[in-house]
Structures are given as structure tokens and as C-alpha cells.
Amino acid sequence: MKKNFTIFKLKKKIARATLKKFNTLKNDKFLKSKWIFRKRSYAKAKILKSKIIWLKGTSFFQSKKNNKYVGGLSRKFYPMNIQIKKCVEDIIFDIFENNLISSKKIFLGAHAIRIICNNENLGYPVPEGFHHDGFDYVSIISVNKLGINGGKSYLKNAKSKKIVFQKAMQKNEVLFFNDKRLMHYASPIKLIKGKIGFRDVIVLTFHE
Numbered sequence: 001m002k003k004n005f006t007i008f009k010l011k012k013k014i015a016r017a018t019l020k021k022f023n024t025l026k027n028d029k030f031l032k033s034k035w036i037f038r039k040r041s042y043a044k045a046k047i048l049k050s051k052i053i054w055l056k057g058t059s060f061f062q063s064k065k066n067n068k069y070v071g072g073l074s075r076k077f078y079p080m081n082i083q084i085k086k087c088v089e090d091i092i093f094d095i096f097e098n099n100l101i102s103s104k105k106i107f108l109g110a111h112a113i114r115i116i117c118n119n120e121n122l123g124y125p126v127p128e129g130f131h132h133d134g135f136d137y138v139s140i141i142s143v144n145k146l147g148i149n150g151g152k153s154y155l156k157n158a159k160s161k162k163i164v165f166q167k168a169m170q171k172n173e174v175l176f177f178n179d180k181r182l183m184h185y186a187s188p189i190k191l192i193k194g195k196i197g198f199r200d201v202i203v204l205t206f207h208e
């Protein structure tokens, strides 16, 4: 990809059955606050000539440099459900069809994440602030949201520090960007309707 980022709509909307699976995500054990605002699951894979081979294991590591909040810690996440993995496969298919990745062999990290908020508490999609994930490319897919405002996604040029993208992404939109050149962030979510609000995303990381 020549550009630093792109945004597009999925060819096929994410299925209702996949949306429902986000209700089964488990609490993130690695949050430091009393209020557990994040639920998640994780899977890793190898992509060979655009074919996905899912790998065993769910341990995940980010350096302290990339993640000031929980970096330097090996985190073992709850494994991703098969239905969400199938959805990831469809998303990867669209990414390849748009020629965003050229390498024949690539490692994939796939996260399903729900951020929640209630009357008393905001939800924080990115407690660590603007950051790099530490890969070549990252993709953020807006899956679902309910009863919230906020949760706006931002991209910032790492050198010039200029904000180059900001948007509260719509369902089925895919943001794909160069993780080396850009930093990313999303603003907190606030409840506007109901008892619990949420923002569901899939985050994909790619490295050669």
C-alpha cells in the first residue's frame, strides 16, 4: 500500500450471528481499574498466499514502548470463537482484494473487542492514548455499537504529529493503515441510551 491509510466498506455486511457472538466475550483481566470496561478474545494466524492458517496459542506481547499501559507483560487472552474467525477470514479476503497487502507470507493477530460504558462510567477503547501497535499494518473494523456517543477513531502522523484521520466509524467500515508511520487512538465512549452502551470492533495486526 502506497498511501498511509485507507477506509472502505465491507462487501458483505457482518452477519447477525457474528454480532451476537460479541455478547459472549469475556472480561479483560489486564485492566488496572475497578471498572472493567473491556471484553476481548484473540487468535493468531499465518497467511500464505492469501490463505489463512489459524495457529494455536493466545499469548500476546507488546513492548513497554508501544504500550505504556500494559506493555512489557505477556498477556494470555481468551481464544476467539469460530464464527468471529470466519468473519475475520471474510475481512481479510476484502483486504487482499483491495491489494492492501503484497507479501506472500504474513503473520496475523486478530482481536475481537467490546468496550462498555454505563451511567457512572465511560468506556476507554485506548487507555494508553495515541500509540503504535508495533506491526507493519493494522486494521480496525467497526462491528457494532449501541447507546453511545464518542468512540471516534484517530490517526496521527508519527513524524509530523498531524492528525490525518478522525471519524466515528460506521458499522462494516474497515480502516487499514501503516502502523509504522501512523499512531492510532479512539476517544472514550459515553452512554446516551439504556443501561449499558457498547462499541464492538475487530482489530487485525499484520507483520511480515
Ligand SMILES: [Fe+2]
Pocket (backbone or CB within 6 Å): 131, 132, 133, 184
Ligand atoms: Fe492499538
